[in-house]
Structures are given as C-alpha cells and as structure tokens.
Amino acid sequence: MATERALEVKGLRAGYGAAPVLQGVDMVIAPGEIVALIGRNGVGKTTTVRALIGLIRATDGTISLNGRDVTATSADARARLGMGYIPQGRDVFPRMTVNENLIVGELIGGPSGRKLHDFVFELFPRLAERRNQIAGTMSGGEQQQLAIGRALVGSPDFMLLDEPSEGVQPSIVQMICEALRKIRTEIGTTILFVEQNLDTILSIAERCYVMEKGRIVSEIPSGKVDAANIREHLLI
Numbered sequence: 156m157a158t159e160r161a162l163e164v165k166g167l168r169a170g171y172g173a174a175p176v177l178q179g180v181d182m183v184i185a186p187g188e189i190v191a192l193i194g195r196n197g198v199g200k201t202t203t204v205r206a207l208i209g210l211i212r213a214t215d216g217t218i219s220l221n222g223r224d225v226t227a228t229s230a231d232a233r234a235r236l237g238m239g240y241i242p243q244g245r246d247v248f249p250r251m252t253v254n255e256n257l258i259v260g261e262l263i264g265g266p267s268g269r270k271l272h273d274f275v276f277e278l279f280p281r282l283a284e285r286r287n288q289i290a291g292t293m294s295g296g297e298q299q300q301l302a303i304g305r306a307l308v309g310s311p312d313f314m315l316l317d318e319p320s321e322g323v324q325p326s327i328v329q330m331i332c333e334a335l336r337k338i339r340t341e342i343g344t345t346i347l348f349v350e351q352n353l354d355t356i357l358s359i360a361e362r363c364y365v366m367e368k369g370r371i372v373s374e375i376p377s378g379k380v381d382a383a384n385i386r387e388h389l390l391i
C-alpha cells in the first residue's frame with residue numbers, strides 16, 4: 156500500500172568527526188511534493204542532504220523512505236531504493252560525453268532508465284544537441300542540466316538537489332525550474348532542494364522548511380510561500 160510519507164526524518168543528528176552539525180532534524184514530505192530547505196549560510200542544509208542520502212552517517216534519529224527505515228543503509232542502497240542526488244557544483248563525469256554520463260546513470264535506473272533517457276532530451280533539448288560533447292567542456296548551466304538528467308535516468312522516486320541554481324544564468328535557471336515541475340507532474344517524483352535563490356524558491360517550492368543551527372525551526376506552509384516570508388531566512 157502506498158505510504159503518505161515519501162520521506163520521514165525524526166531527530167536526525169549527524170556531523171563531521173567529533174563536530175555535531177545536525178541537532179535533531181525533523182521533517183515529513185508527502186509523495187510528489189516539492190519542498191525547499193532554506194536557511195542562512197552554515198546552518199546545516201548541505202549536511203542534512205548528505206545525511207539523507209547516506210554520505211554521512213546519522214549518529215542518532217531515523218530516516219524513512221516510503222515507510223522503510225533506511226538509516227543504517229549505505230548511500231548505494233539508498234540510490235537503489237529510489238533516492239537521486241544532484242550535489243552542489245554539479246559533479247558530472249567531466250571526461251565523458253553527455254550520452255555516456257546518462258548511460259552511467261541508467262545503471263541504477265534499470266530498464267526504465269532507457270525510457271527516461273529520451274525524456275531527459277525532451278526536458279533539455281540542449282543536451283540532445285550536445286549528446287556527443289565532452290561534459291567538462293560545457294557551461295555550468297548545461298552541466299547542471301546534465302547532472303539532473305543523470306540523476307533522473309536512475310529512475311528516482313525522490314530527488315534531492317543542493318542549490319540547483321548556483322552559478323547558473325537566469326534563463327537556464329528558469330528552464331531547470333520548468334524541468335523539475337515537469338518531472339514531478341509527469342513522473343510523480345518527490346523533490347527536496349536546498350536553495351538560496353529567491354526566484355527559484357518562489358518558482359517551484361510548494362512548502363519550505365527553515366533551518367537554523369542544525370534544526371528545522373519553522374515551516375512555510377503551502378499557500379504562504381511568498382517573498383516576504385522567505386527573504387528573512389536567506390540573509391547571510
């Protein structure tokens with residue numbers, strides 16, 4: 156039976172070595188929601204995403220994906236259970252072509268990955284034109300599109316993006332926002348993204364979690380996501 160909780164995080168604590176960063180993070184995201192994680196610099200947004208996908212270990216608390224406790228599983232296992240991750244700074248394979256990057260992503264997605272390969276080219280026609288180009292020679296915006304495409308062909312139920320608009324020119328940011336909306340509408344993917352760019356948040360977030368000092372301190376609910384409510388949480 157489908158769960159009403161794509162992601163449920165309870166009392167999550169994590170950090171780097173002896174330095175705790177997350178001090179008990181709680182969040183619940185419904186299937187198909189698009190949620191922004193916002194907050195000032197250094198409050199722990201990237202650390203939250205890295206703990207959710209399993210790149211750093213939880214020292215306490217639980218993470219459940221579609222009702223299944225994944226707290227103790229590896230990043231690789233979480234990817235196979237449906238978590239797709241687009242890190243800050245893109246991180247595509249720079250010496251491979253666009254096509255080769257997508258084929259590597261398909262290894263996680265299995266048979267449905269191949270169909271999504273074509274969908275990626277529909278979402279991002281620029282990638283279709285440049286399918287044989289070496290990824291490292293493309294612009295930052297094109298590499299961001301490819302990073303999203305590579306995660307998408309892994310056929311994730313749940314996508315996590317860390318500052319997808321960072322270093323990307325505004326016209327491409329709009330295209331990326333449209334693509335994320337389309338991914339949700341056409342495939343039903345749940346999306347959590349860390350973002351500092353007000354326009355991007357206003358364009359796609361249905362709800363926001365506000366983070367301070369390693370905790371979620373408030374939520375901007377659906378219908379209240381506007382510039383006045385968000386701006387105060389974005390200042391450095």
Ligand SMILES: Nc1ncnc2c1ncn2[C@@H]1O[C@H](COP(=O)(O)OP(=O)(O)OP(=O)(O)O)[C@@H](O)[C@H]1O
Pocket residue numbers: 171174176194195196197198199200201202203
């Ligand atoms: N690899 C690391 N080793 C040790 N401390 C780290 C490491 N990465 C981040 N930190 C520290 O963890 C805290 C939270 O950092 P994090 O990157 O999660 O914040 P953030 O909210 O994403 O900030 P920003 O908006 O600047 O990216 C900061 O104090 C940071 O210095």
